[in-house]
Amino acid sequence: MKKLIYCLLIAGSFFTACEVVEKLSQGEVSAAFKEVLDIGVDSAVDVLGVEDGYYGDEEVKIPLPPEAQKVLENATIKALVAAVVDMEQVELGINRSAEAASDAATEIIKGAIADLTFTDAASILYGANGNEATEYLKAEAFDQLMEAYGTPINKQLDQEILAGQSTNDLYRAFAGVYNAYPFSSGTIDAETLGAYVTEKALDGMFIKMEEREREVRANPSEFGSSLISRVLGGGIGL
Template sequence: MRRVFIGLITVSALWATTAASAQNWGDRVKQMVGGMNGQASADASARGLPQSEVAAGLKAALADGASAAVTQLGQTDGFWGDAALRIALPGWMGRASSMLRTAGYGDQMDALQLSMNRAAEQATAEAGPIVRETINQMSMADAYRILQGSDTAATDYLREHSGDQLASRFQPIIERTTAESQAVARYEALTSQAKPMLKFVPGLNLDLNDYVTQQALDGLFAVIGQQEARIRANPAAAGSAIARKVFSTTSN
């Protein structure tokens, strides 16, 4: 994670240096961000990069990635259209899929799975304000810890600080959507019909709405993590104005 944001803050310098001088620009960056914990604020100011703008640049890069994730998933086929993110049938049903299809429940299972993914898409579309508020509330110390943190520090921060609030926001949307689509009714009917065949299979009494909520959250943070990796691999991909300002200032 440290390399991601160090790369973000020093992208212009990277273009102007060679591999032989990597240690030099690395030292300059350490001096600049050291101001965030009281070690080199004078140097940061001398470069025209106040601590507040360093933090703002980090927030902007994180906001860009999170916004892209919400946009990607919060539209029709955001989950359903991506095989890697599509919400699977609940565990017991997935494990017994072949048996249930052979018994004639295939169409019902397909309709149930589609309804679950549509519910997740509608819920995720509402995630933006909560994610933005969480990022806005990030302190200077939070930004510095993310800068110095693990490869998933930004994503982990968002999940820790917004996960519960997002779950609370998602749950009623998912409940309403699954009720309108009769997904819960389908699930309960299938469960009831399958019990004689699957009485020894665990998880038959799973709460479908809780399941979809957790799967939606997992998908959202997985894509935020992918966006984080994209910025990590290509710092110039962080397109916010404040982030570009940070990049250009550090190349001076």
């Protein structure tokens, strides 16, 4: 009799577990992670969309483009440029543009999140790094985000920052000095600045989103969502 009861208990436990697993569908996991990503976007914009959000944070600060950094290592070129353009102002303008454009990121990135289809929700749910949802969004939507986010970034790069000149104007002046230098090894295309800043600004957004995703995973009940708590709270599988 004891053996029968023990078997029934085991069977009962098994079916209870099956019922719980069935209640957690791939659709629910996907919806939960879309909520997590939305929380991440809001957090990233709150942090980055203020003065020094980028410029004052070494983790996400946007440096001059690599080609500019390289040519400025030459003392002669650096002196020629300094007579025309303050490159520190260019770097500041780049970061201020990213900060000012951050508000537009909310709608753009959340739009991409809404369209996201999680083809393997289990790997995201059980991932070891804690940033799998953000990494998935980046892999699936980065090109789309580059195109959409480029518009507000370039708008900010065209805003006046110094004596009637914009960041784009200053960078064009820098490129003009270098390109006119008779011993330069190639040319600098100033019109690529917008794409560079857009990419780096998005990289910064994703860094902050990953940080928030890890926080949500660590304490799912603190974020006011019953779905997130249920999916990430433990004890339920996919």
